[in-house]
Amino acid sequence: MELPSGTDNHRTRRWLLTRGAATAAAVAVGSVWAAPSAGAALATVDMELVLVAALVDPPKADTGLTPGCGPHVLPVEQALDAKNYLAASAVDGHYGTSTITAYAAYQQSLGYTGIDANGLPGATSLTSLGANRYTVIHPVRAGSRTESYGGKRVNARTKSMLANADGKVSFSITLTQGSYTSSNPDSAGTHDGGGVVDIGVSSLSTTQRWQLVKALRQVGFAAWLRTPDQGFAYHIHAVAVADPDLSKQAQAQVHDYYFGKNGLASHAADNTPSSYRVPFTWWEKYSRG
Incomplete structure (x- = not known):
């Protein structure tokens, strides 16, 4: 747990897709991240949807996107690419094994170990990674482990x-x-x-x-x-x-x-x-x- 710094799947997939569509045009799949110009609005990353993708995507046999999640995963991957943790070729909105590994390496760079460096974003690391790149909404915290x-x-x-x-x-x-x-x-x-x-x-x-x-x-x-x-x-x-x-x-x-x-x-x-x-x-x- 990173400490804070401050089944009817068809229906749910349709909900996810609608929720993510608003930011779909903000970035181009596979594009290299560039710093926003002065005064430009930052991308919005929904932590809940990033976590859903991080759980659903890795075991897939392909790099298909989890509906609605891709637009929120993409800025995270672009930030990992900018920090040289993820290859540009893996910046695709699919939170697969390469992204899990890259995010875990980023967590380790912040001093996290064990379950705190499992490749799933925590609220603190996700916010840190997104500095000047994106803003995090709907943070998820496990809370006390005891x-x-x-x-x-x-x-x-x-x-x-x-x-x-x-x-x-x-x-x-x-x-x-x-x-x-x-x-x-x-x-x-x-x-x-x-x-x-x-x-x-x-x-x-x-x-x-x-x-x-x-x-x-x-x-x-x-x-x-x-x-x-x-x-x-x-x-x-x-x-x-x-x-x-x-x-x-x-x-x-x-x-x-x-x-x-x-x-x-x-x-x-x-x-x-x-x-x-x-x-x-x-x-x-x-x-x-």
């Missing part, structure tokens, strides 16, 4: 999300594993960073389990019911979309969720019944209504 929910460690953002989801169901959410922990090797690194929790469901009916998956998705989690058929005891695995503290493994799970997959090594189809699926979203967008 919060607790039901006795399990989470960050402040995740705690707020869980509390809201908890209020949507008639039973209580019980965590079996929190964030920032590598104690369970079966988790394959997904819990090493922030934004990821496992939830016990042994006392819940099948309907209640799916109701909880839906509630978690509504507030911005990529959430799945894990089952014995998948090799797990019944539980819900949830990843907070757009959390800047996500581990590399958890980042890939958000990509799977966006494309209707299960977030496992098989990348099979999501097993969630259609009546419990919701449009792709994240906490800040949900909170704004």
